[in-house]
Amino acid sequence: MTTNHKCIPNQGFVSLVGAGPGDPDLLTVKGYRVIQQAEVVVYDRLVSEDILALANPNAEMIYVGKKLDFHCVPQDQINQILVEKALEGKRVVRLKGGDSFIFGRGGEELETLAERSIAYEVVPGITAAAGATAYAGIPLTHRDYAQSVQFITGHVQKDGREIEWSSLAQSNNTLVFYMGLKQSSHITRQLTAHGLDADIACAIIENGTRKEQRVFRGKLSELPTMALQAQSPALIVVGNVTQLHEKLHWFKQD
Known part of the structure; x- marks a missing residue:
C-alpha cells in the first residue's frame, strides 16, 4: 500500500x-x-x-x-x-x-x-453527479446533446467571488449543481442573463440512487418552481441530456 x-x-x-x-x-x-x-x-x-x-x-x-x-x-x-x-x-x-x-x-x-x-x-x-444521474437515466455527455460537463457548487465561494457564469452558459454543455436548491432562482437568472436559452431542459434529482429517489424535469425557466417541490439532498442538472430521462430511466424503487 x-x-x-x-x-x-x-x-x-x-x-x-x-x-x-x-x-x-x-x-x-x-x-x-x-x-x-x-x-x-x-x-x-x-x-x-x-x-x-x-x-x-x-x-x-x-x-x-x-x-x-x-x-x-x-x-x-x-x-x-x-x-x-x-x-x-x-x-x-x-x-x-x-x-x-x-x-x-x-x-x-x-x-x-x-x-x-x-x-x-x-x-x-x-460522486453524486455520476451516481445520481446514472440512476436517473441521464448521461452526463452524449454526442447528440453535450460534449462537456461541469460540476459547480451552489454555495457561495469562500472568498465571496461569483461563478464565471459566461463560461457556463453554453448550450452543448451539461451543468451539475451540488447544493443548489436554495440558489435555484439565482442560477436561473445568471444563466439566462449570460445567454443560455430559458427553454433548455433541466432536472432535479432528489435522493439520487436511494429508494426514495425522485426526478423532476422541466425547462430552465421553471427551475425555481421545481426546486420548491424538492428536498435536500438534491442535484440540479441543466442541459439537453436531461431529455433522455424519459427514455433511459431504469431504476425501479421498491
Missing part, C-alpha cells in the same frame, strides 16, 4: 473514504475493507445506515453530520478529531458521502493531517 511519505512511527493512520451517493452497493471494495478494519469512524449525515452497519462493531462511531446551513461539528473541530484519534495510534476512517475530493472538503482535512505528519490514504467514492 502506498501512502503519503510523511509518517511518524507508532502513530495511527487515517483513511479518507468516499461512501458514494446513497445506494450502499456503490461503496467500493476497498472502502468496504477499510471500514471493517477501522477502530474509529468519523462520519457525515449523508452516509447511509446500511454503510455504517458495515463497520467493526467495536469501532468508535463519531457523528459530525453536516447539512445545508448547519454543521453539527465545525470543520476545524473535525480536523482536530482526526488528528487526536490518529495520535492515539488508532486506525481512523473519515467517511463522507459521494467522493471526498468533490465539494467534500477532503483536501482541507488532509492538509491538516499532512501538517502534523500523520499518515493517510484516499479511497475515492462515486
Whole structure:
C-alpha cells in the first residue's frame, strides 16, 4: 500500500473514504475493507445506515453530520478529531458521502493531517453527479446533446467571488449543481442573463440512487418552481441530456 511519505512511527493512520451517493452497493471494495478494519469512524449525515452497519462493531462511531446551513461539528473541530484519534495510534476512517475530493472538503482535512505528519490514504467514492444521474437515466455527455460537463457548487465561494457564469452558459454543455436548491432562482437568472436559452431542459434529482429517489424535469425557466417541490439532498442538472430521462430511466424503487 502506498501512502503519503510523511509518517511518524507508532502513530495511527487515517483513511479518507468516499461512501458514494446513497445506494450502499456503490461503496467500493476497498472502502468496504477499510471500514471493517477501522477502530474509529468519523462520519457525515449523508452516509447511509446500511454503510455504517458495515463497520467493526467495536469501532468508535463519531457523528459530525453536516447539512445545508448547519454543521453539527465545525470543520476545524473535525480536523482536530482526526488528528487526536490518529495520535492515539488508532486506525481512523473519515467517511463522507459521494467522493471526498468533490465539494467534500477532503483536501482541507488532509492538509491538516499532512501538517502534523500523520499518515493517510484516499479511497475515492462515486460522486453524486455520476451516481445520481446514472440512476436517473441521464448521461452526463452524449454526442447528440453535450460534449462537456461541469460540476459547480451552489454555495457561495469562500472568498465571496461569483461563478464565471459566461463560461457556463453554453448550450452543448451539461451543468451539475451540488447544493443548489436554495440558489435555484439565482442560477436561473445568471444563466439566462449570460445567454443560455430559458427553454433548455433541466432536472432535479432528489435522493439520487436511494429508494426514495425522485426526478423532476422541466425547462430552465421553471427551475425555481421545481426546486420548491424538492428536498435536500438534491442535484440540479441543466442541459439537453436531461431529455433522455424519459427514455433511459431504469431504476425501479421498491
